[in-house]
Amino acid sequence: METSRVGFSLLLCTIFMVVPVSIGQLTSTETRLLFQVQKLLEYPEVLQGWTKWTNFCYLPHSPSLKIVCANSRVTEITIVGNRSSPANVVPGSGPQGLSGKFSMDSLFTVLTKFSSLRVLSLVSLGLWGPLPPKINRFHSLQALNMTSNFISGRIPKQIASFQNLTSLVLADNLFNGSVPDLTGLPLLKVVNLGGNLLGPQFPSLSQSLVSITLSNNSFRSQIPSGLKKFNQLQRLDISSNRLVGPLPSFLFSLASIQYLNLAQNQLSGALASTTGCSNNLSFVDISNNLLIGKLPSCIGSNSRNKTVISSWNCLSTGNSNRQHPYSFCNKEALAVKPVESKEQEEPGINLGLILGIIGGVVAIAGAIALLMFVIIRRSRTTEDANYDERSIVDKMSVRSSPKPPIDSRRVPQTMRSAAIGLPRYRVFSLEEIEDATNNFNPSNFMGEGSQGQLYKGWLVDGSLVVVKCLKLKQKHAPQNLIQHMEVLSKLRHRHLVSVLGHCIVTYQDHPNVATTVFVVFEHISNGSLREHLTDWKKKEILKWPQRMAITIGAARGVQFLHTGISPGIYGNDLKIDNILLDETLTPKISNYNIPLPLKTGSESPLSNRLSSDENAEKEDIYQLGVLLLQVITGKLVTFSNELDGLKLELEKCLSEGPSKLRGVIDPSIRGTFADESMKTTVEFAINCLSKDSTKRPSIEDVLWNLQYSIQVQEGWASSGNLATHM
Numbered sequence: 001m002e003t004s005r006v007g008f009s010l011l012l013c014t015i016f017m018v019v020p021v022s023i024g025q026l027t028s029t030e031t032r033l034l035f036q037v038q039k040l041l042e043y044p045e046v047l048q049g050w051t052k053w054t055n056f057c058y059l060p061h062s063p064s065l066k067i068v069c070a071n072s073r074v075t076e077i078t079i080v081g082n083r084s085s086p087a088n089v090v091p092g093s094g095p096q097g098l099s100g101k102f103s104m105d106s107l108f109t110v111l112t113k114f115s116s117l118r119v120l121s122l123v124s125l126g127l128w129g130p131l132p133p134k135i136n137r138f139h140s141l142q143a144l145n146m147t148s149n150f151i152s153g154r155i156p157k158q159i160a161s162f163q164n165l166t167s168l169v170l171a172d173n174l175f176n177g178s179v180p181d182l183t184g185l186p187l188l189k190v191v192n193l194g195g196n197l198l199g200p201q202f203p204s205l206s207q208s209l210v211s212i213t214l215s216n217n218s219f220r221s222q223i224p225s226g227l228k229k230f231n232q233l234q235r236l237d238i239s240s241n242r243l244v245g246p247l248p249s250f251l252f253s254l255a256s257i258q259y260l261n262l263a264q265n266q267l268s269g270a271l272a273s274t275t276g277c278s279n280n281l282s283f284v285d286i287s288n289n290l291l292i293g294k295l296p297s298c299i300g301s302n303s304r305n306k307t308v309i310s311s312w313n314c315l316s317t318g319n320s321n322r323q324h325p326y327s328f329c330n331k332e333a334l335a336v337k338p339v340e341s342k343e344q345e346e347p348g349i350n351l352g353l354i355l356g357i358i359g360g361v362v363a364i365a366g367a368i369a370l371l372m373f374v375i376i377r378r379s380r381t382t383e384d385a386n387y388d389e390r391s392i393v394d395k396m397s398v399r400s401s402p403k404p405p406i407d408s409r410r411v412p413q414t415m416r417s418a419a420i421g422l423p424r425y426r427v428f429s430l431e432e433i434e435d436a437t438n439n440f441n442p443s444n445f446m447g448e449g450s451q452g453q454l455y456k457g458w459l460v461d462g463s464l465v466v467v468k469c470l471k472l473k474q475k476h477a478p479q480n481l482i483q484h485m486e487v488l489s490k491l492r493h494r495h496l497v498s499v500l501g502h503c504i505v506t507y508q509d510h511p512n513v514a515t516t517v518f519v520v521f522e523h524i525s526n527g528s529l530r531e532h533l534t535d536w537k538k539k540e541i542l543k544w545p546q547r548m549a550i551t552i553g554a555a556r557g558v559q560f561l562h563t564g565i566s567p568g569i570y571g572n573d574l575k576i577d578n579i580l581l582d583e584t585l586t587p588k589i590s591n592y593n594i595p596l597p598l599k600t601g602s603e604s605p606l607s608n609r610l611s612s613d614e615n616a617e618k619e620d621i622y623q624l625g626v627l628l629l630q631v632i633t634g635k636l637v638t639f640s641n642e643l644d645g646l647k648l649e650l651e652k653c654l655s656e657g658p659s660k661l662r663g664v665i666d667p668s669i670r671g672t673f674a675d676e677s678m679k680t681t682v683e684f685a686i687n688c689l690s691k692d693s694t695k696r697p698s699i700e701d702v703l704w705n706l707q708y709s710i711q712v713q714e715g716w717a718s719s720g721n722l723a724t725h726m
C-alpha cells in the first residue's frame with residue numbers, strides 16, 4: 001500500500017517533468033507570443049535573460065516586470081522600461097522612442113492574442129505611434145496603463161466599450177484631440193490622462209470614478225456641472241489646463257472628495273461664501289487662476305488639517321502680497337473665451353436614441369451644407385481678405401475696421417490667384433496668441449528676426465505657425481494703424497511665408513507702453529535653402545532644374561513685394577537662410593520687410609541703412625545675385641571678400657569657355673545642366689552683382705532671364721540629354 005502510493009507519486013512527478021504543458025505552465029502559443037513581445041519591444045533591459053526554459057508564470061515579480069497566469073494563460077503583463085517620455089525628454093539627446101521599425105499595430109496584433117489578459121501595463125518603453133483600432137479586441141480588459149511613452153493621435157473610441165475597465169492610465173504621452181465618451185463604463189475607478197495634448201472639451205466621464213487626473217493638457221472649456229453627481233470621487237486633478245468660467249462650489253462638498261487640484265487655469269469669479277467642504281477634504285490648490293473675492297471659511301486660513309494653496313489670484317483674503325491686483329483678473333477674464341460647449345444630452349433610453357438619430361440627420365445635412373459652402377467659396381476668388389469679425393481684446397485694444405477695401409486693380413490676376421490654399425485672413429485675440437505660444441514660453445522662442453522676436457506656436461486646429469512680435473512707434477492714431485493693418489492682409493503669396501492674421505495690443509491706460517503687433521505667419525517646415533545647400537543628402541536632391549525653379553520662385557516673391565503691393569516693399573534681406581522650402585521644394589521668402597512704422601533702434605536696421613526705396617530695390621536685386629551665385633557654385637558666402645573672389649573667378653571662367661566654367665560649378669549638379677542655360681545664368685548673376693546699383697537689372701529683367709535659361713535647359717533635357725522636368 002505504502003510503496004504503491006510512493007510509486008504513484010513518482011509517476012506523477014515524472015509526468016509533471018516530461019509533459020511540458022501542465023498546471024502552472026504556460027501554453028506554448030502564449031510562450032511564443034511573449035517572445036514576440038520581447039522582440040517587438042526591441043529587447044528592453046528588463047526582458048533580457050529569457051530562454052526557452054524560462055517558466056514565465058513563476059518569474060519573480062518586480063516593480064518592472066510582472067507576469068501573472070491563471071489556467072495556463074497570461075492574465076497580467078506589466079513591463080516597465082527605463083526610456084524617457086515626453087515629460088522628461090532631454091533636448092538634443094537623440095532619438096528617445098523605439099526605432100523606426102517599431103509598429104504599434106504589430107504589437108497590438110500580438111498582445112490581443114493573449115485571450116485571458118486582464119491587466120496590461122507597458123510603461124516607459126518608448127512606444128510611439130497611435131493606438132490601433134484593433135485595441136477593441138481587448139474588450140474584457142480591466143486595467144490599461146501605458147504611462148510615459150510617445151503614443152500620439154486620438155484615444156481610440158473603442159476603449160469606451162471595455163465594460164469591465166476599472167483603470168485607464170495614459171499619462172505622459174502625446175495623445176491629442178477629444179477624449180472618447182467614457183460615461184458608459186460602470187466600473188471605472190481611475191482615469192489618468194495627465195500630461196498629454198488633449199482638449200479642448202472637458203471629457204464626459206463615468207460617475208463611478210474615484211480618481212480623475214487630467215492635468216497638463218489643453219482643456220479649455222468650463223468645468224461641467226455633471227461632476228456634481230460623482231459621489232465616489234476622492235481625487236480630482238485638473239491643474240495646468242486652460243479651464244475657464246466660474247469655479248463651481250459643489251466641488252468642495254462632493255461626498256468623498258479629499259484632494260482637489262485646480263491650479264494653473266483661468267477660472268474666474270468669486271466663490272460663494274456659503275461654500276461648504278466635505279469632511280475628508282485635506283488638500284486644495286486653486287492657485288494661479290483669476291479668482292476674486294474672499295475665500296469661503298471652510299477653506300480659509302483658519303481651516304485645520306487642510307492644505308490650501310490660493311496664491312496668484314486676485315483674492316482679498318490671505319497674504320495679499322502673493323495675489324495680483326483686482327484689475328489683473330478682471331482684464332484677463334474678459335479676454336478669455338470658452339470653447340463652444342456641446343449640447344449636454346440627458347439620456348433617457350429611447351429619447352437618447354431618437355435624439356441620436358435626429359442629431360445624425362442634422363449632422364449629415366450640416367456636413368453637406370458645409371461642403372457646398374466650401375466648394376462655392378473655393379470657386380470664388382481667394383483674395384477675399386475680409387477681416388474676421390472676432391473682437392480683438394476687449395477695450396485694451398484697438399478694433400480694426402471690419403472690412404478694409406481691397407484694391408484689386410493693383411494686384412494682377414496671376415498674383416492674386418497665387419495665394420490659393422491659405423486659410424482666410426483673420427484678427428487674432430491676445431489670448432489666442434498667448435495660447436498658441438504657451439505664453440511666449442522660452443522653449444518656443446525661435447530667434448530674433450530683422451524686425452522683432454519670433455515665436456513658434458500652435459493654433460487650436462493644431463496647425464503650426466510663427467508669431468512675430470513687432471513694437472510700433474508711439475503716438476499712432478488708431479485710424480492710422482488700421483490702414484497699416486490692411487497692408488498686412490495683402491502679404492499672401494505662393495512665394496512668401498504668408499501672413500495668416502494679426503493681433504494688436506494697445507494699452508490705452510498706460511500711455512507709455514507702446515503698441516505691439518503680433519503678426520501670425522504660416523510655418524514652413526522643410527528647412528531653409530541654406531540647409532538644403534549644406535546638408536549633403538538634401539543637396540543631392542537639388543539638381544540644376546530644381547535650383548532654377550527655386551530661384552525663379554524666390555524672384556517671383558520679390559516681384560510680388562516690389563510691384564504686387566502698393567507702395568512696394570523693398571529691402572527684404574534675401575539671404576539664403578531666409579528662403580524657406582516646403583515639402584514640394586516651393587520656395588517662400590521669410591523675414592521680408594514688414595511695412596509698419598516700427599520703433600527704431602536695433603529692431604529695424606534696414607530702415608536706417610537704406611536711404612531710399614530706389615536703393616532698397618537694387619539691394620534686393622543684388623541679394624538675388626548673391627543667392628544665384630551660391631546656388632550655382634554650392635558654396636556659401638558669408639563675407640563680402642568671399643563674394644568678390646567668387647565673382648571674379650566666375651567672370652574669368654566665363655571668358656575662358658564652357659569647360660573652364662564647368663570646373664567651378666557645384667560638383668553635385670554636374671551633368672544636370674545645359675551649358676548654355678548655365679552660362680546665361682552666370683552672366684546674369686554677375687549683372688545683378690554690379691557695384692554700380694543703377695547697372696543692376698530690374699526684377700522683371702531677372703525673371704525674364706531666368707525663364708529664358710529654364711527654356712534652354714528644358715530644350716536640352718527634352719532632346720534626350722536628361723530626363724528631368726520642373
Ligand SMILES: *[C@@H]1O[C@H](CO)[C@@H](O)[C@H](O)[C@H]1NC(C)=O
Nearest residue numbers: 044045046081082083084096
Ligand atoms: C536603461 O538601462 C540600461 C541598462 O541599465 C542603460 O544602458 C540605458 O542607458 C538606460 N536607458 C536610459 C534611457 O536611461
Ligand SMILES: *[C@@H]1O[C@H](CO)[C@@H](O)[C@H](O)[C@H]1NC(C)=O
Nearest residue numbers: 139140141161162163164165
Ligand atoms: C466582465 O466581468 C464579468 C465578471 O467577471 C464577466 O462575466 C463578463 O464576461 C466580463 N465582460 C466582458 C466584456 O468581458
Ligand SMILES: *[C@@H]1O[C@H](CO)[C@@H](O)[C@H](O)[C@H]1NC(C)=O
Nearest residue numbers: 080121123145147167169190
Ligand atoms: C501605471 O504605471 C505607473 C508607472 O509604473 C505607476 O506609477 C502607476 O501607479 C500605474 N497606475 C496604475 C493605476 O496602475
Ligand SMILES: *[C@@H]1O[C@H](CO)[C@@H](O)[C@H](O)[C@H]1NC(C)=O
Nearest residue numbers: 152153154176177178461462
Ligand atoms: C493629433 O496629432 C496628429 C499627429 O500626431 C495630427 O496629425 C493631428 O492633426 C492632431 N489632431 C489634433 C486634433 O490636434
Ligand SMILES: *[C@@H]1O[C@H](CO)[C@@H](O)[C@H](O)[C@H]1NC(C)=O
Nearest residue numbers: 087171172194195215216240
Ligand atoms: C505637469 O507640469 C508640471 C509643470 O510643468 C510638472 O511639475 C508636473 O509634473 C506635470 N504633471 C504631469 C502629470 O505631467
Ligand SMILES: *[C@@H]1O[C@H](CO)[C@@H](O)[C@H](O)[C@H]1NC(C)=O
Nearest residue numbers: 254255256257278279280281
Ligand atoms: C472619510 O475618510 C474615512 C477614512 O478614510 C472614511 O472612513 C470615511 O467614510 C470618509 N468619509 C466620507 C464622507 O467619505
Ligand SMILES: *[C@@H]1O[C@H](CO)[C@@H](O)[C@H](O)[C@H]1NC(C)=O
Nearest residue numbers: 279280281282303304305306
Ligand atoms: C486633524 O488630524 C489629526 C490626525 O490626522 C486628527 O487626530 C484630528 O482630529 C484632526 N483634526 C480635525 C479638526 O479634523
